[in-house]
Amino acid sequence: MATGDNERAAKEVAQELGINYYANQSPQDKYDLVESFKQDGKQVIMVGDGINDAPSLAVVDIGLAISAGSQVALDSADVILSKSDPSDIQTFLELTQATNRKMKQNLLWGAGYNFIAIPLAAGLLAPLGIIISPAWSGIPMSPSRIIVALNANNLKIK
Structure with missing residues (x-):
């Protein structure tokens, strides 16, 4: 999880989900993170909802946007999730x-x-x-x- 949220909030969510996290990420940090994963030969799927996610959503292998998100995120994604339910x-x-x-x-x-x-x-x-x-x-x-x-x-x- 790469988020612009602070360390404490990111850590709580990541622990509940059992995943790794990157907190305090700027749009450029997220973009660079995606690029580093891609350079390692990994396929990257990203879920985003805001303007800050749009640059990364545009370069990942599969970009998922949440329908309640910003229009630029929706335009940058490959798939739009109709609900804000992570199980989707x-x-x-x-x-x-x-x-x-x-x-x-x-x-x-x-x-x-x-x-x-x-x-x-x-x-x-x-x-x-x-x-x-x-x-x-x-x-x-x-x-x-x-x-x-x-x-x-x-x-x-x-």
Whole structure:
């Protein structure tokens, strides 16, 4: 946690959350902190709500702004959290992981069809006397698309 708040306030919040903290941070300090994390090869997610957070929100990998925050913070962020509930951050992370998983599954379904159907249509089995028309190879495309759509609709988070 990097905050402009004083040491005592920052320490209390950080202890309750069980996280490290940086107190008395200016906008430049926050920006420099983000840059140092990025130079270490770390991906950086930041939550901010004020004008002082805007420069850092603009350079992090994923910037989250709280909807009750300043307009410049909202404009600088990638995602806007509709409530001021810290648990929304965890929900967002779970949603991104679930979405990434679904994208990979759907890529496998879509590509899997192509890896099988295209070689068959191109005559892979012709030496064995089995010739499949390209039109017939295209028939499984519709079920493949339906499976991908149903799988995408099945996106759930805990």
